[in-house]
Amino acid sequence: MSDCIFCKIAGGEIPAKVSYRDEEMIAFDDISPKAPVHVLIIPREHLATLNDPGPEQEGLLGRMMTRAALIAKERGVAESGYRVLVNCNPDGGQEVFHLHLHLIGGRKLGPMA
Numbered sequence: 001m002s003d004c005i006f007c008k009i010a011g012g013e014i015p016a017k018v019s020y021r022d023e024e025m026i027a028f029d030d031i032s033p034k035a036p037v038h039v040l041i042i043p044r045e046h047l048a049t050l051n052d053p054g055p056e057q058e059g060l061l062g063r064m065m066t067r068a069a070l071i072a073k074e075r076g077v078a079e080s081g082y083r084v085l086v087n088c089n090p091d092g093g094q095e096v097f098h099l100h101l102h103l104i105g106g107r108k109l110g111p112m113a
C-alpha cells in the first residue's frame with residue numbers, strides 16, 4: 001500500500017529503529033513508547049487489521065507471537081513480564097491500519113482498559 005506508513009517502514013522508505021527483520025516480518029521501536037520497551041512487530045504484507053488474515057496467514061501470526069517472546073527475552077523483560085496486544089479498528093484504539101503487535105514492558109503495567 002503506497003500510502004501506508006508501516007509499509008514504508010518495512011520497505012525502508014521511512015527510517016525506524018529496526019531490531020529484527022526477516023522475509024515476512026520486521027520489528028521496530030514505537031516512535032512514542034508507552035514503556036521502556038515498546039516494540040511493534042508487523043508483517044511485511046499489508047494486512048489492515050486483525051480482521052483481515054485468513055487461514056493462510058495463521059502460521060505468520062503464530063511466528064509474530066513467538067518473535068515477540070524472543071524480543072522480550074532480548075530486551076530483558078521476559079522474566080519481569082510484558083504485554084503483547086493488538087488494537088483492532090476504532091473502538092480497539094487502532095490508529096495505524098497495518099496490522100501490528102505491540103510488545104510493551106520494562107515497567108509495571110496497569111490493568112487493561
Ligand code: 5GP
Binds near residue numbers: 017033097
Ligand atoms: P495503534 O494505535 O494503531 O495500535 O498503534 C500505532 C502505533 O504506531 C502507536 O503506538 C504509534 O506511536 C506508532 N507509530 C505511529 N507512527 C509511527 C512511525 O512513523 N514510526 C514508528 N516507529 N511508530 C509509529
Ligand code: ZN
Binds near residue numbers: 008
Ligand atoms: Zn501497510
